[in-house]
Amino acid sequence: MIALLALVVGVVLGLLLQPTIPAGLQPYLPIAVVAALDAVFGASRAVLEGIFNDRVFVISFIGNVLVAALVVFLGDQLGVGAQLSTGVVVVFSIRIFANAAAIRRHLFHA
Amino acid sequence: MSTADAPDSPDAPDVTGWAIIGAALTRRPSRGQWIVAVLLFGLGFGVAIQVRTTQQDALSAARTSDLVRILDDLSAQRERLTSEAAQLQATISELETSADQAQVARDASKEQVQNLRILAGVVPVAGPGITLTIADPDGVLDAGDVLDAVQELRDAGAEAIAVDDGRVVATTAIVDTADGIAVGETVLMSPIEIKAIGEPNTLAAGLSFPGGVLESVRDAGADGLVVEREVVAIAAID
Structure with a gap:
């Protein structure tokens, strides 16, 4: 419950404060968001399967974000940043779909 | 949220997904849940910022290489359009020039046609001139005297x-x-009236100088009178 509340508060604060992110971080924010979303969906699935673990979630969340940012950073250095960004987004999207399917099966048995 | 809407599935004894969610939502927050909350707060914050940035300006979120490519594209497009504009400008001035030339030629032709019509006598004319009566x-005069007057x-x-x-x-015979x-076809009866359109002073002077038409007419025993007029009207040839 408190986690959901925190998510809502984060969205509201982000909309209200309208902070500007440093230009250097701008390419990484969307990738980091997608990576974090993957971790959240994975955690939801784990909750339903009864194997949720705080430590695993924290590590996978931070790890996802860092690895995604690192991949994009490397891609930028190699001159294929745009393509690697697309690749990262595609991979995470596939994982999000898989986790969503598992969650759906648990909730609706379908 | 409640667990009452759990689906009525055959394996009811199992703990359903809805029950697990309900339990998770109502559980007292542990230390681990606080950490999860902090992470989700960060996620929500990031999503909000990113959505706002994307809506604000697509370019500010683009990476440097993309911006460079966009700039290159726009520069190339601008160059292409500039050269196209120059070409069209050249075409415009070309067309204007040729139109002007055509207009000048047309005006000149019209003027020439008008002059030729006047000379050929197919149009009626009116203007300042003289009458010579x-x-x-x-009947002491002959065709030569009339011809002299016309020639003069x-x-x-x-x-x-x-x-x-x-x-x-030009083709009128005086015999x-x-x-x-x-x-032409007309036989002259006295008094003979000759009309001419032109500069009145010049025409009058051309007839009345010493030894000119008027003098020779008077010498022959007839009489001539020149009158300068503001408007002389001459009909077209029959």
């Missing part, structure tokens, strides 16, 4: 000449016949 009751008027710059209302053009002097 020759009274010859005794032409030399003085007459644009159109009529003798007794018959237009005199002596048994009935008298004939100009």
Whole structure:
């Protein structure tokens, strides 16, 4: 419950404060968001399967974000940043779909 | 949220997903849940920022290489459009020039047509000019005298000449016949009236200089009178 509340508060604060992110971080924010979303969906699935673990979630969340940012950073250095960004987004999207399917099966048995 | 809406599935004894969610939502927050909450707060914050940035300006979120590519594209497009504009400008001035030339040529042709019509006598003309009235009751004059007068008027710059209302053009014959002097088809009767359009002073001077037409007419025994007029009207040739 408190986690959901925190998510809502984060969205509201982000909309209200309208902070500007440093230009250097701008390419990484969307990738980091997608990576974090993957971790959240994975955690939801784990909750339903009864194997949720705080430590695993924290590590996978931070790890996802860092690895995604690192991949994009490397891609930028190699001159294929745009393509690697697309690749990262595609991979995470596939994982999000898989986790969503598992969650759906648990909730609706379908 | 409640667990009452759990689906009525055959394996009811199992703990359903809805029950697990309900339990998770109502559980007392542990230390681990606080950490999860902090992470989700960060996620929500990031999503909000990113959504706002994307809506605000697509370019500010683009990476440097993309911006460079966009700039290159726009520069190339601008160059292409500039050269296209220059081409079209050149075409415009070209067309304008040729249109001007065509207009000038058309105007010149019209003027020439008008002049030729006047000379050919196919259009009626009116303008300043003179009338020369020759009274010859005794019939002492012959075609040569009339021809002299017409010739003198032409030399003085007459644009159109009529003798007794018959237009005199290049092909008009002035001859002596048994009935008298004939100009074209018309036989002249005294008094003979000659109209000419042109500069009145010049025409009058051309007729009345010493030894000119008027003097020779008077010497022959007839009488001539020149009147300068503001408007002389001459009909077209029959």
